[in-house]
Amino acid sequence: MSTVAAFYGGKSILITGATGFLGKVLMEKLFRTSPDLKVIYILVRPKAGQTLQQRVFQILDSKLFEKVKEVCPNVHEKIRAIYADLNQNDFAISKEDMQELLSCTNIIFHCAATVRFDDTLRHAVQLNVTATRQLLLMASQMPKLEAFIHISTAYSNCNLKHIDEVIYPCPVEPKKIIDSLEWLDDAIIDEITPKLIRDWPNIYTYTKALGEMVVQQESRNLSIAIIRPSIVGATWQEPFPGWVDNINGPNGIIIATGKGFLRAIKATPMAVADVIPVDTVVNLMLAVGWYTAVHRPKSTLVYHITSGNMNPCNWHKMGVQVLATFEKIPFERPFRRPNANFTSNSFTSQYWNAVSHRAPAIIYDCYLRLTGRKPRMTKLMNRLLxxxxxxxxxxxxSWEWSTYNTEMLMSELSPEDQRVFNFDVRQLNWLEYIENYVLGVKKYLLKEDMAGIPEAKQRLKRLRNIHYLFNTALFLIAWRLLIARSQMARNVWFFIVSFCYKFLSYFRASSTLKV
Ligand SMILES: CCCCCCCCCCCCCCCCCCCCCC(=O)SCCNC(=O)CCNC(=O)[C@H](O)C(C)(C)COP(=O)(O)OP(=O)(O)OC[C@H]1O[C@@H](n2cnc3c(N)ncnc32)[C@H](O)[C@@H]1OP(=O)(O)O
Ligand SMILES: NC(=O)C1=CN([C@@H]2O[C@H](COP(=O)(O)OP(=O)(O)OC[C@H]3O[C@@H](n4cnc5c(N)ncnc54)[C@H](OP(=O)(O)O)[C@@H]3O)[C@@H](O)[C@H]2O)C=CC1
Incomplete structure (x- = not known):
């Protein structure tokens, strides 16, 4: 029997961000491995015209939860959706709900965040920093709380090259930022944002770093752990390979490449592609929840869950395998044939953007205009770029993340737990994983039917012929223009033509002799 699975039996677990990518996989695994857990409280807001209950039903009715319904048929009764908006004071939770949460919760997994790179500082601080502080305050009033697991990102300190499993201080205290955002107006915030975020590449990673500092400062005597995943990708094994449900990270790029919109990218081919499967992250989260509650480490432990130092894959290898999969399993109705040019040179990248992205988009828009339709490709291309x-x-x-705590935890698990909650990324076969990933993007994100593959292949053949035809026509036009203008080009042309003619005459003469 798995010790970790048994630990969650009879427990009341609070999850924020349960409707997100990571949160759904976490719930699925919890229900599947610990069907005797008491309840999972999820903090949810109504969204896109759906009530809380509709959102929960939609999640439970998805393919991801098919196995759960077999092992835990009363799963609907074990989820308690609580109305909450993390942007608001006290999360806008009703008094009764708050009372229940405070008195019953045993474990918290805090996944909710804004992951947008271009969010405003005000909103990102509210969600990634202030809400974390608020949740910690709630946690400090929970008498039954055994562990608080905070999900950060391996890139919260991406301004460093080597990152240890420690919380690094930020140049400005989170509290000062929270306080000043209360009275500064948006225009001033926009102006000071670049100065505040300094060498962080975006507001997301910066506010995640601030969030970690808040966790450290407000930890009181709680048992807390921080988990830092790198780029979270599709499922590796559980509940089935290749499950994905949003366009973040590599997913959008895979779609754009498979549909032939994106054919070149400014990337360093040998840089580490630190993708980590979502089920691996979830397995670590559950093992950390158990370890933090049972062993109660004296300080807040940080766990890196990355692939680069144990089983590295680079962008080149990833790109090649993604393309190879498109050959076998193409996406439907591609705009152009998929291709993947990597260049680390800015000039070459600009060239590819002009020739391979913008020009075809403009040509296609002209075609749409001529056929009386609304042009849309240039706009789409600009957003993609x-x-x-x-x-x-x-x-x-590339970054180096140390993984001492993660390895320590692995050695603390029984062989059974190492199997059920496997987060040993050394066992990952990249080629197989990437193939399943692309297949998953096709099936679960694009919702394309596998029966459409022969037609997609036919279309790719047509696109290849159009491509050859277009290039040949372009070459002939360029050559014709050159001949018209340059004596030298004319001489070369006559030389080639007469050479070909002589060669053909010789070939014809010799074949007549043989007969
Ligand atoms: C030729 C090459 C071939 C290659 C072969 C393939 C090999 C595989 C190579 C893979 C290399 C990947 C590297 C990943 C590095 C990730 C690093 C993460 C590090 C940190 C990880 C974390 O700790 S945490 C999660 C990270 N957090 C996000 O990852 C959110 C980002 N995101 C946004 O911050 C917003 O998305 C943003 C962008 C502002 C737009 O914002 P926006 O307002 O314009 O609007 P939307 O988001 O609504 O998207 C509007 C339209 O952009 C399209 N689109 C959106 N995202 C897209 C996306 N990723 N790739 C493509 N297309 C995307 C979408 O298709 C929409 O198209 P449409 O209009 O037709 O629907
Ligand atoms: N995906 C990745 O590549 C990585 C993710 N992470 C971290 O993992 C965690 C989960 O990320 P992921 O699942 O990918 O992100 P998603 O964007 O898929 O999910 C975010 C979750 O936060 C919830 N949320 C956002 N705003 C609010 C709000 N105001 N009130 C209540 N809930 C809110 C969302 O709810 P709703 O559905 O209502 O919008 C959603 O459930 C984050 O902390 C992220 O930083 C770390 C490294 C990489």
Whole structure:
């Protein structure tokens, strides 16, 4: 019997961000391995016209939860959705709900965050810093609380090259920032933001670093741990390979590449692609929850869950495998044939953007206009290139993350727990993982049917022929223009033509002789 799974039996667990990518996989694993847990409280806000209950039903009815329904048929009764908005004071939780949370919660997993790179400082601080402080304050009033697990990111200190499992101080105290945001107006905040975030690449990573500092400062006598995953990718093994449900991180790039919109990217091919499967992160989270509650370490332990130092893969290898998978399993209705050019040179990157991205978009928009339709490709391309430019920082550098605590925890687990809560990324086969990842993007994100593959392959063949035809026509036009203007080009042309003619005559003569 798994000790970690047994630990969660009969427990009341509070999860923030349960409707997000990581939160859903966490809930799924908890229900599947510890179906006898008491209740999972989730803090949810209504969204996109859906009530809390509708949101919960949608999650439970998804393919991700199919196995859960077999082992835990009463899963609906074990989820208690609580109305909450982490942007508001006391999270806008009702008095009765708050009372229940405070008196019953045993374990907290704090996953909620804004992960947008371009969020405003005010909103990102509210969610990634102030809400964390508020949740810690709540936690300090929970008599039954055994562990508080805070999810940060391996990139919270990406301004450093080597990152240890420690909390690094930020140049400005989080409390000072929270206080000043209360009275500064938005225009001034925009002005001071670059000065505040200094060498952090964006507001997201900066506010996640502030969030960690808040955890350290407000820890009181709570048992707390911080988990820092790198780029969280599709599931590796559980509940099935390749599950993804949002366009963050590599997912959007895989779609844009598979659909032929993105054919070149400014990336350092040999830089480490520190992707980590979401189920690996969740397994570590559950093991850390158990360890923190049972062993109660004296200080807040930080755990890195990254792949680069144990089983590195680089962007080149990833790109090649992604392309190889598109050959076998193409996406439907691609704009152009998928291709992946990596360049670390700014000039070459600008060239590819002009020739391979913007020009085809403009040509396609002209075609749409001529056929009486609304042009849309240039706009879409501009947004895509803006997104890609925001990711560039992360695909042109490598970091070293130490993993002493993560390895220590692995050695503390029984062989059974190491199997059930496997977070040993050394066992990951990248080629297999990437293939399943691309397949998962096609099935679960794009919702494409596998029956459409033969048609997609036909379309790719047509696109290849159009590509060859277009290039040949372009070459002939350029050559014709050159001949018209340059004597030298004319001489070369006559030389080539007469050489070919002589060669053909010789070949014809010799074949007639043989007969
Ligand atoms: C040719 C090359 C071939 C390569 C072959 C393939 C090999 C694989 C290579 C993989 C290399 C990947 C490297 C990943 C590095 C990640 C580092 C993470 C490090 C930290 C990790 C963390 O700790 S935590 C999670 C990180 N947090 C995010 O990852 C959110 C980012 N995101 C935003 O901050 C907002 O998204 C932002 C962008 C402002 C737009 O914002 P926005 O207002 O314009 O609007 P939206 O978000 O609504 O998106 C509007 C339109 O952008 C499109 N789009 C959105 N995201 C997209 C995306 N990632 N890739 C493409 N396209 C995307 C979408 O398709 C929409 O298109 P449409 O309009 O048609 O629907
Ligand atoms: N994905 C990744 O690559 C990585 C993620 N992380 C960290 O993991 C954690 C989870 O990320 P991930 O699951 O990918 O992110 P998602 O964007 O998928 O999920 C974010 C979650 O936070 C919730 N949330 C946001 N704002 C509020 C609010 N005002 N009130 C209540 N809930 C709110 C969202 O709810 P709603 O559904 O209502 O919007 C959602 O459930 C984050 O802390 C992130 O920093 C760390 C490293 C990498």
């Amino acid at each position: 803006r997104t890609v430019s925001m990711l560039e920082y992360f695909i042109n550098r």
